[in-house]
Amino acid sequence: MFSPLKKGDIIGIYSPSKPASVTAKARYERGKARLEKLGFVIKEGILTGKADFYRSGTPKERAEELNLLLRDSEVKMILPTMGGTNSNSMLPYLDYAAFKENPKILMGLSDVTAILLAMYAKTGIPVFHGPSVASTFGEFPPFVDFTEHYFKQLFMQQLKLPYKMPIPPIWTDDRINWLEKSSEKTQHKNAWITVQDGVAEGRLIGGNINTMCGFIGTPYFPTIKMGDVLLLEDTSKTIEVVEKNFAMLKLHGFFDKASAIILGKHEQYDDLGTGRKPYDVLIEQLEGRQIPIIADVDCSHTHPLHAMPLGLRVYVDASHKEIHFIEHWLS
Template structure:
């Protein structure tokens, strides 16, 4: 399917939503240098250094940038600069056939959920919920050092199967120092949470819930199958929006088919004074559906970030708070 990245391999970078190469240039450049320090060659997309107010370009221009990287035989992996809000507007214009004929490792998170799930829905080629250049690799030590090591383990070496996801010793969701470092961020001691116990194996599907709102129920959204394991995460939402978003998935019948749920850490979550966590809201919405749930997993907007494969089989042992990859993406 794929082969591990090696020094001298090329990564393509594109801007599917926010114009991060303009609005977060220092952070973008920092992330790019970290990737280059791994020996990787960067090919910047055609919208690098460009912006159209809240976005990097029109839907067609953003799709053209992405498609050019898909069609480039030298590009082995494609990473976004960061997310935003409008990647779903690219979906009608993406070259799914090019991805099918010449698969590349597609990695990203947040709003990039639309592109990841759209490409998977049309091709059934695995994609990866993982880092972006500015928002993830542009982070400061010590958090980014863990993220970088996880990236090397997953994408620059042959993967031992089964592979158990590590739990980083620390984490943060501080919004300080977005561009330049002025003070130290809070280092929280880390642990995952057993929201509901149990064990399940199945195909991983999911991503950012707020992004799913923009294309669920369309041909670009993968069909949820009986026994799937759901990855769910969000950022900067109030508890009221969290309840609404979980309920949206329930009303679409998603929870009726799921065998387990991985709930990522929610960056900058606002409980509106309730003291209630996102997993507690999820349990209320599930209303007695007793599937295994691991919460507070480090695969989303917080730092460090560990990538996770969409479309491949994994094992969730919520009782032991353990997530294992059961399939390699390397041929």
């Protein structure tokens, strides 16, 4: 499907929403330099260094930036600089045929969920919920060191299956010194949480829930199938928004079809004094449905970050807090 990345390969970079190469320039340059240190050649998109207030360009301009990279046969991987809020406005203008004719590793998280799921829905080619250039590779050690290690394991060598997803020993969601490091971030001892016991195997699908609100029910959203494993994550939301978003998925029938749920760590979550976690709100929406659930998985906005293969089968053992990748994407 995809060849393992090697030194000298070209990684294309684009800005689907926030103009991170301008508003987070120091962090963007740091992330870019880390990728270059791994031996990659970086091809910056045509909107690099440009900004239209809250975005990098109009919907058509942003789509064209990505389309040029999709059409470039020398580009092996495409990464966003960062997410934002408006990637869904690009969906009508993307060149899905180019991605299908010349597949490449397409990755990102947060608002980029719209592009990932739309590409998968239109082509059936797996995509990856994972690191971005500025927001992820621009993070500071020791957290980014784990992220880089996972990246090399998943994309720079032939992965031996089944692959057991590792649990990093530490994590952080500190927002202090986001651009320039002047003090150490908090290191939390890491652990995943078994919310409901059980095991399941199925196609992994999902991403950022808030982003899903912007295009669910359209032709750009994949059909949720019986037995799917749902990957759900979000950032900086209050509990009332978390309830709204979980209820949206329930109303669309997601929970009637899911065989298991993986909840990413929720960066900067605000429980509004309730003491309730996002998984408490989820359990309420499930109304007694007994499906395996693992929470606080390191596949979201917190650091370190481990990429997840959307569109491929995974095995979830919630009882033992294990996630296994069981389907190849590298040839």
